[in-house]
Amino acid sequence: MSKKKIFLLFVFLLSVGVFNAYAQNTSSEPQPLVQVLTALETKYNIHFTYVDQTIADIDIKCPDESLSLNDLIDYLKSKTNLDFIKIDEHNIVISKQINPLSELITQKLEEVVITNYLTKGISKKSDGKVHIKTAEFGILPGLIEPDILQTIQALPGILSVDETVSNINVRGGTHDQNLILWDGIKMYQSGHFFGLVSAFNPYLTTNINVSKNGTSVIYGDGISSVIDMKQSNSLDQDLKAGAGFNLIHADGFAKVPLSKQAEVQLSARRSVTDFIFTPTYDRYLQRVFQDTDFSNSSQNTSSTVSNNERFYFYDIAAKLLYDITDQDQVRFNFSTINNSLNYDQLSSSDPNQSLTNSLEQNNFATGVQYLKYWNNKLTTTAQLYVSNYDLRATNYDVINNERLNQENEVNDLGLKINATNHIDDNLKLHGGYQFTEVIVSNFEDIDVSNFTSFVREVNRTHSIYGEAEFTSGNKNTYARIGIRTNYIEKFSEFFTEPRLAVSHKLNNKFRLEFLAEFKSQTTSQIIDLQNDFLGIEKRRWILSNNEDVPIIKSVQGALGVHYNKNQLLISLEAYIKNVEGITSRSQGFQNQFQLVNDIGKYQVSGIDFLINKQFEPFSTWLSYSYSNNNYTFENLNNNISFRNNLDIRHAATFAGTYTLDNLKLALGFNWHSGKPFTLPTEDQNTNSNIITYKAPNSSNLDNYFRTDVSTTYKFKFGEKINAQIGASIWNLFDRKNIINTYFAKDENGNVITIENQSLGITPNVSFRVQF
Template sequence: MKFKNLVIVIFSLLCSSAYAQKSTLSGYIKDSSDGEGLIGANVYVKELKVGNQSNTYGFYSLTLAPGEYTLVFSYTGYERVEKKIRFSAQNQQFSVELKPLNNELAEVKVTAKAVDENVKSIEMSVNKIDIKTIKRIPALLGEVDLVRAIQLLPGVSTVGEGASGFNVRGGGVDQNLVLLDDAPVYNSSHLFGFFSVFNPDAVKDVKLFKGGIPAQYGGRVSSILDVKMKEGNTKKLEVNGGIGVIFSRLSVEAPLIKDKASFIVAARRSYIDILAKPFLTGNNANAQFNFYDLTAKVNYNIDSKNTVFLSGYFGRDVFGTGFGFNWGNGTLSARWNHVFSNKLFLNATSFYSNYDYLLDSDLQNKRPNDSFRWTSNIVNLSFKPDFTYYITPENTLTFGGQILSYEFKPGKAVASSVGEKREFGQANKRGLETSFYVGDEWKLSPSFSAQYGLRYSHYSYQSLDGEYYNRIAVPMTAQNPSGYVLQIYRVNPDQVIASYGNFEPRAALNWSLSEASSIKASYNRLAQYVHLMSNTAASTPLDVWTSSTNNIKPQIADQVALGYFKNYGENGNDYEASIEVYYKKMQNQIDYSDRANLFLNPYFEKDLLFGDGRAYGLEFFVKKNVGKLTGWLSYTLARTERKIEGINNNEWYTSRYDRTHTFNLIGQYALSAKWSFGANFAFITGVPYTIPVQKYVYEGIAYPQTLPGTRGNIRVPDYHRLDVSATKKNKKGLFGKGSSEWVFSVYNLYNRKNPFSIYTRPNEDNSVQTEAVQLSIIGSFVPAVTYNFTF
């Protein structure tokens, strides 16, 4: 029996007794202007007072008894459509296209979703930001940035201005799984954290899971950032672009076969190096500092049951003069959507991901006999089938699995001196992660719904270089503060050295108190098998990704959350408010012994220290969705701590990601059809920092020293900043076609010198004395102007 028939038979038997006389109505809900599937669009049956939402690809399914019904299709920012249908005992397909509202205020709504989704949805600790809203948030140098936008949400922060990535509920950068069309992106930042790798002109949907993570997601213990690319306009040619102070961008999308196949290509390139070149002389004349990226996607709707997609991203940063950095991400995703029946939907994905980075002392190739070159990368290959089975309008089952391979090349270096070469570095590793999951979302009554599931993941580790290390405990000394040494063993490269398996249960509940309020609760366990080795406050492109090994156990996190959600206003959700409390317990957290050396150290595992972590806090969120003035306010009160054997006298200490208070206020005001304004204010408690409390003097020079029990003994001064912007819409676009706008912005309006870090050094006037120095990355206001166009 074929697999698809077996699946259908099993679930038909499970549901036949209760639904023997019912059939299924299914189809797609799309945007009439460009043919894009609408994610989370609503279909509602008036007579039965039941409904459902479309999935990530715009597909919906309803199981109904024969009869006449009025179907209502709706999506915020689009015209509502009502259709009367006569439904027979046979399964039927019915697709619909919704027209965007010709109303400027519809474009400034914070999210595009159902009126009561904030209350009725089972999701909690989940944030969605409409890409149109992201484009209106004042940004550094006027450039729209997805990652900076999510840092304005509760529970999300960063260790400082210019730091790569983001931190969620006290987790590290490596504890966030960033997906672009299902492929992992290992470095989500350009230019050392100032811009993200996501081109806003190519982004369709952004969703951040901080908790209550469904069973289909896994691999990280803090959050999932799921970014979906646009599929390309299937109706007409569309060109979007922008010319800014630091880089320009251009995207083109058009149908290949109208209403059946389309493509989108989007590119960006900075030109800092070009603008600066006339002012550079001497050794800096050939300096390279730029970034670029290319995003592309094509899709083909073969028939009503089969659609295929192919998407890719390639981006790179180059920074340096004679000595420089070079790093970049590359992904390729191939997907197949198949409708087995009106109830069973499949999304099968294969992807390739490569993150590589380079350190080169001889970018200009002038000293081939006296140079240093370090290369490193991490490569993924994966196959992932995801099934959705619509048992009834009230009950949806999801199940599937994934095979994910890792190849780690954490660092190989070639050093040349007077023509003599020497090679050294860390061992190459291989990992294989397999997982299976099943989840169910069930509306048990009009006021109570639940989502529950179970994921099982298994990971195996191999050494490609044929050797591995075993940690052996020894007495701690000043020369060996970790208290471990490594014993080397030879092994066959195909031999599994260590393997781990974890069950990861998930559950979420929603109790509706009324049409406008609800209480939600969630629990999830997550396992993480890859780790970022970094003993600096902010991660850099040169930090090393490594596998779980016989010495490095997988990270495990258990999180519970409880929240109250309330909507206000004449339209149901003119105002949305929520308050959540959470507690997260983490196992096998990694920290580093004093003076740990990670750079190209083949024995770095002896310098690692392990222990537990905990994070807990309160998140408050209120949002105004309609009217000329829209925006949101978010506040987070949080604590993040670690207890690591060998650090801080084995007592709890604040993590470097700890932010006690985080406050964000975002406002957008549509003055007229021509002018709109935006502003955001951020206040964040400074991060913990360890500063030496004593010194010793040798040959007249002071050397600061830290003492046990002083980890995180001070905080960097608090961070606060105000950004403003003004947008002027023009009557005509580029070359007199389409539409265009000017965006004027000022980042850090009141010229705050926000501290990034503090370090100590001998005093320049008296080397016996030491002094603390505050480092600011951006120490002044930054004005910018950007010209955006579309036609």
């Protein structure tokens, strides 16, 4: 007998033996899953694809011989808690379940229409929102880590006029008009180092969704945008950890399985600036503390700042995941964010007199969420959370022997209940209820004049909403329409907010998109005086009272067309947005309107353009935004419209990335026209402290231009430890960009010009390990 025949006979006998073993054990004791799969492959003429670790240590009873293939897959799913994805009639992929039922079905509706939007890890969904996955993040110019709030500023229509993450302007809106959520909890503080570093650890914040328009009705507030950050919500059953440092901070994170049903996620970060003096810290220090009480004191002839200033920040986050059953999940969240500054002010007339000025900024958040998967169609969630923001400052005036205490505190208690029903593969319904109680207090105390002010406002809002998502059978059309109704107890008023997002694929190249929404919000930020909170944090949170601080309401719509073919993306979107109920104190005027309180509105219209070409190993893009943004205040400028303080008429970015194996490089150029400001008139009264001005915002700062470069390289430490080194330079050519100009009078009554500069050339390096 030939070797070939012997081999075939051996295979036949082996198959018969395996099948007999399978047949004999259909109702016997549980068997290793790998053995059962081998037998099933022979019986059903199919092939299973899986990673060995996925099915390791799983035992099941052999299924009944009479089951059809579809019934067999259902049986295996129910007994193993794994996903068996049928590719075709002969191939089945086995994987771990990811958030049973819910996320898999959601992904079918929220189709990704653009992948690698700008860079790897950024995509655009059919409902218009941009999705960022930090674990897959590539590289952007100037960034060596996936800084969340710096990353979103690379998107067309989003920038920061002062380069900070605590002042993100989305299509002409102020920062307080952005709804920032961390695992469903509203956050009132977004930055470290008073705005230069995002306050959210990117290594456990796995998914970020950014919506500029056409927002889902499950979101309230945020008339300009929604930035929804989520930590991992599924059990990995694998230990994952990492740590790293750069020239500003050190951090670490871990995902630790406690059992098959429980996992804990931990992350912590702390600045190293009070231990190590670095060039990066020096640049940040100059940028943040210019034109503040901290820097101005050192220039005062009667007082100086001593050398024992201490500044640091930290954040800690934790999440406990517990699966009670396959259908019942509980999630606990905790987060605290802190910035702290202390410095001594000395009197030159009395060297022994020293008083400590301090500034503390903290955001604490915690919540619990219960998820119930009733069946493969119906899912419900309930979340209860508390978010607290506290800003405290003590400022001593040594010359006048005066102490000023200031405090701004927000307490936000929220309850959210949501139900999602998947009618079929093409239709999904949402419905829910949200309750929020927001308490905002502002305190001010001056010891010399015995002046004390305390204002406390409370607002309770009840919201109900409903929404339908539809995807056509051929996946060419997506539509989401919903309505949200808010009832504000304090004012006994209802606000109805319809929302719409429609996307239609014309052919394999072109897609049309229409987005529209009505929105309102009752929390906002104001600036009473430019030197509030030592001049470092000028903004304080307040609540609408429907008198001098009305409810802010917005209406906006956008129409876009997108071309996507052969890794070439061309996107053009035109929009218009009307916002009513803003106060002049919320806009940061530093001209004739600085101390005036009035109610007004602004209208912004513009276009966002993007062209992105990808060809291995390069990706390059050019984005351009044009906007026309104007105020109208009833009692300012004779009710004549004038330019918004955030009217950046033109903004452009040209950037590119290069990836070669484990090496990544990025280079980018950022340019935008200067923000408007108001010049004083030539003739000033030197006997008065009041400055007379020309027409408001009738002049422009010089154009802003910045070049950034960054690189990262990955390598291995042994078999299980991955490492990465990175280096970046922000503002490579050290261009002196003026980001703000205003005027004051000196002791002789002469007008002096005060200019705030952007961040100068700023190097940074990082090192990370992960296992």
